[in-house]
Amino acid sequence: MKLGVLTNVIGGTPLKEALPYFKSLGAQMVELGCGGYPGKDHCDPKILLHDEAKFQEFMNTIKESGLEVSALSCHANPIHPNKELAKQFDDDLHDAVLMAEKMGIHQINTFSGCPGDCPESKNPNWVVCAWPNEFQEVAEWQWNEVLIPYWKDFVAFAKSHGVNKIALEMHQGFCVYNPYTLKKLRAAVGPEIGANFDPSHLFWQGIDPLAAIRDLGGDAIFHVHAKDTKIDPFNAPIDGTLDYRTYGDPLNRTWVFRSIGYGHDELFWKDFVSQLRLVGYDYVLSIEHEDILMSQNEGLVKACDILKRAITFEDRATGQHWV
Template sequence: MKLGFLTACLPQRSLEDIVTWAKSKGYEALEVAAWPALGNRPFTATHLKAESFGSGDVERVQTLFRQHGLTLSSLAYYDNNLHPDPVLRRDINQHVLRCIDAAGLLGCPTVGTFVGRDPTKSVKENLRVAEEVFKPIVDRAGEKGVKVIIENCVMEGWHPDGYPGNLAYSPELWEWMFSIGLYLNFDPSHLMWIGIDPVEAVRPYLHRIPHAQAKDVQLFPERRNRYGFFGKTRERDNPWDVGWWRYRVPGLGQVDWVRLIDAMYEGGFDGVLSVEHEDPVWGGTEDKVKTGLEIAHRTLRPLLVR
């Protein structure tokens, strides 16, 4: 198991800068952000331009990683593949395909995205649509020797009432994903706040998890007594502020990393564990973000076998 991080937390830095810094801090892998230029959306970045990726880019990126002894674990483009606007949906689906093509050229084993959701349709209706949407994506991935991995983020901020906006949040939905050729980019933090034990949840599915993310979560049950499970409604100016929990870097929340990593080793996981930094305490400035990544490294590195 190697320790890496998702580069989206450093959107203003070049890939060259991030690779150099990651190596100096003892990281072994990077999950590279590959969103198209989308403006100022939080937790997104463009460290690899999949839409214009060519042979010269392949050589540059492979040489960069090889010279620093790092692994390129995944290309990351997490967006709503079931977007209700058909034009936006088509654009998103097409960019996933471009990421798969770039990953194939690089020899990168995975591309990460979301299933997403059309909030005007029921879950069952969305799943039927998703089977059609993802068929060409899964087929292209198979042709390129790449696995499409879906993060189990709830994406409650995408739904107008805070309901799940990404239909990949539970083991029941993972089994559906696996049946259509998708894999899981496992993140324990999302399971904690919806009441699922991530250790027990991960055990049966490790053979379908080629990549995992490391994010922690801090829960405030006393606040849940005011807002309920679904979080703020009347007072929710920020769609991502549910009021009774927040994401943290590993070691500053309530995920039992010792128990979780032990279960992953026991189940045979030997992929990359990639820190996804969305901690509001250690965010806001580049220096704080880097400190958060160092905290995550100090927490997780002692638990991984060299």
């Protein structure tokens, strides 16, 4: 298993400077934002797909750093009811596939997206309750008329360009937000759909990430984000964990994103790594830093410190004496 970082945490720093910094922290892989919400600071397909000199410079920069690229990140909502926004996201996702193909990478990370409640909607409608009954009708329309058809078409395009792993982050606000919905879309579309497994979005839902790993299994986990969440011990018992207050108001929110070790202790992360290995996942833990209580540097340093002790970097032992 390897330690990685999602590079947009310091998107304002040129790639040639960012990569040595990540390596100095112990990172072995990087996840590059190339569109959608993560932006294109370190990898802009609109340029790199059409300017061979700049592409070669980009690839040389990565090679000289000694780091590998774990995936391209294009977290987006390509089924947004605003057609203009949906097209922008969809264009970014298609460019991400073409960029991955050119780089020789076989997976991208993104969101499932969320449509509105009918063709005339202006904003997404995230359905998370079964009653009143119209919510079930909305969810059925979203899945059967929008979500599944979109991803069937997109997977066919991706496969034709050598990308056979579409890692969806289970995230609030989108149709795929827990293991049940991920498996539902995977069953409808195909094994090219899997998880970019981020435990931070599971904690606040009351999901045990260790149990979720066992439920999904290694075949359905394509990539892993390392990000923690702290359930506020004062606010959550009063208001619960459904919270639309801004992330910029951590004092009053019922949960907040934290750097590794500030939501759950080191033992949890060792168990997390062990469960991943038990189901056969042995790829990357990619740090996504969104801790509003820390600087970017300190949050990354502390996260790397714990993960370097938690990750098992070497291959597991083998031997007949266990048989």
